[in-house]
Amino acid sequence: MESLVTVFVRLLPYILSFATFLIFIEQINYLKKKRSVPGPNLVLPFFGNAISLVRDPTSFWDLQSTMAKSSGLGFSTNYIIGRFIVFIRSTELSHKVFNNVRPDAFHLVGHPFGKKLFGEHNLIYMMGQEHKDLRRRIAPNFTPKALSTYTELQQHIILKHLKSWVDSPDSGSNPFPLRLLCRDMNLETSQNVFVGPYLSGESRKRFEIDYNFFNVGLMKLPVDLPGFAFRNARLAVSRLVKTLAVCAEDSKTKMKLGEEPTCLVDFWMQDTLREIAVSEDSGEKPSPHTSSTEIGGHLFDFLFASQDASTSSLLWAVTLLDSHPEVLSRVREEVAGIWSPESDKLITAEELRQMRYTEAVAREVIRYRAPATLVPHIAGEDFPLTETYTIPKGTIVFPSVYESSFQGFIEADRFDPDRFMEHRQEDRVYKKNYLAFGAGPHQCVGQRYAINHLVLFIAMFTSLFDFKRERSDGCDEIAYVPTICPRDDCKVVLSLRCRRFPCLS
Template sequence: MKLSLPEIWVALKLAAPYVATFLAFLLILEQILYLKKKSHIPGPTIVVPFLGNVINLVRDPAKFWDDQADYAKLSPLGISANYIIGKFIILTRDSEMSHKIFANVRPDAFQLIGHPFGKKLFGEHNMIYLYGQEHKDLRRRMAPNFTPKALATYTDIQQLVILKHLIRWTETGSNIPVKLRLLVREMNLETSQNVFAGSYLDKEARQRFKVDYNYFNLGVIALPIDLPGFAFRRARLAVDRLVGALTNCVEQSKKKMLADEEPKCLVDYWMQDMVREERESDTPLEFQPPNCSNREIGAHVFDFLFAAQDASTSSLLWAVTLLDSHPDVLMKVRKEVETIWKVDSNTLITQDQLASMKYTQAVAREVVRYRAPATLVPHLAREDFQLTEKYIVPKGTIVFPSPYESSFQGFTNPENFDPDRFFLEERREDQLYRRNYLVFGAGGHQCVGQRYALNLLVLFIAMFSTLIEFKRHRTDGCDDLAFCPTICPKDDCLVSLSRRCAKFPSLSLD
């Protein structure tokens, strides 16, 4: 029987109170479930249905996480709660709590997820989702990528890219202030491409790579709406294309390593070891163990890119910011570097020279302590987990250990930027408070490329300080934190740059 429009309207009016009652019931139930999960730990008492506090998070991430840290300070446990798009979340600012989470990444406890909606964004085969022996086997296979020989190859490449961009940055003239964030980000992307994929990415592929990586970056901090036209969907599709491009690099590299050519980038070192293992075991390359197909390795290389790109951009920007505001530190860095590496020698900084830059290394370590780039490391509770005697983390909770908050615990005057804490033998704060130094994580999923990241930061500090004269254009709030997606100075590090040396060195791999 076909109803007329007036009859439909009457039916809707009759149903409206029941629909409204049902919706009210769902909203109240959601609130009750939130409060039950929250229990006695600090956090907002009332949250917006379903959305929770996601609007505040997207609008001002720095304030949102500062508020969460302030809530956590009210608890002797150092934890706080909130609710975001149907997800109950917990922040842990206490270092020992964070260690407990890092140490319990396993199927019946926590899963490292990298992003609250990471599986959709990164794909199912991301390294961070692996457990136990499978994860250990993959890390073992990655070990040849970070041997001293491999790291020496990477530092040579890094220096060439850094020098190229320093020259370009000074061409605009010293009186024209520039926002350094986008320039550093572009330099880092080229560094990552050259180190990880070498010459296997041609000019056209690099340009596509740059566009797609920008889509990915925007999607990381966008609302997780996986529909056409939204940033999250564009990011997800961009990741698929980026992994495809890196898979092609893996295929090309494998052919060269089978021909016994010398490795020139990270993919080469990886493929060289796979070829060696295949020859020793008489196992054809097409019968590879888990996580070793071309596509899977391409995805793992993208993991490296993601880990290196924005974290290093953050650290390099804070290095410039902090050197500018601490001229005594800058003077010591310049004095040390100039006694070890001569600009007019036109030679690359060697591994031995890099290792002897003890104070510059201390500056780099203090930069990442003072402004830990990965401020939060999200984990998913796979099961109920007894976090403390009085609190059980409910299954499905996203827990955020905070390396940033841990970095301000234990250390002497932690609010001060003080490289001497890692340089002076009598202080040894790197040993005394190492459990609070969580910038590279802890446990089985600790960052496999931390030496690579620190080498890049030390090289940049050494070369930038020695070759460039710079002046920060400071304004109120310029050093406030901005999330993009790692933390950067709010003004994008506005500086004037000019050449400091008589002439730039002439460097090459020859």
């Protein structure tokens, strides 16, 4: 009887021939989808250009942008992990994707492997009437009254963390990176604003550990096997949603007693309880969207949407204010005329609205360095993107909000907050190019909250601290973690600029 080795040697030419055939078919399929659109003509089997994407995301997407721009088409192609992709630079074509999120066109995925990570029943993947109904239920969470409640919570956490920064042994003379500090501050802010008193003690500690698992897994290849970061992230999401569902149930119990809302889930539960009561009075079964489990899942969506994007914006705000001292001076002058850190008072909602230049700075930070540079979608069906090119079904499409931010605006490559002031109104004139919060049916519902958070941070950080970046070669280059931040994680030297830190209970 022939040995296994002998059999393998005899079969090896056939195995190699079959593998070569499969590689050839894969290459032909890629070129068939690519057609004459710019993109690599040869790609590695299955992996495509995933290695270069993971190794250096900035260079990968810069190359896609260069190809899209030089061709005049406004888009380019590539191949990653067995998936054909289309990168869109053109603002007009990006809007075409954003405005056609529906079953027979594009499906928002938020992350190339998001369904595996977040689960199928996620706000990101909803479409049509179901999505409209849910957005209607979410709206009461962002009324002026609700935002005013959050403003107070945001400031307490910001001040708490800023004090820990200046009290750190590293402050005063030694530069230290702000990225992880801002991330921790934002995570605590999100926890307090979204679920307030319902997450405490061991639950909060476990929550932070699980969110870190999730954050790490976001940037890894989707290897869903034990011990791999992606698997750890997927399991962590399940635990996080369960924890948030318990918070929603506790809030529901409290709101039934008629108490005043103190965080976002309370405002949500007030409206949810009214909806449940109407259903019960009419003898109908309450909507599935009123269950604590579903609401826990949507709270996680909020957390994901706000956490890393906000961290990115805070870091770029510090970076850009440091490199534009004339802007920093105007911010300090405006804030000083409205709020003093030595007053031991918080900034009121009315005072926040008066900080128009500081808000213009915040909006320009978000335009100039859009946190989530790309918003992945999947083509549910063949879709005619232009008169000459149809995106094949199953393609992952990447509209670039970052690229749109540098189109249309006057001297778009210049950091210029005045473009958002009343005398120029570029936010209205070039509204279609300002895509940092998305467009169409999935446009961000919490953008006012996000702007408020950035304005509050800028106002307090610049009033309390003198700061100086530690400049090094490439420190301001873009790094993906997964949203964008300065490559050096924004290293600064901090010192207290006021006589004392605010004393707030």
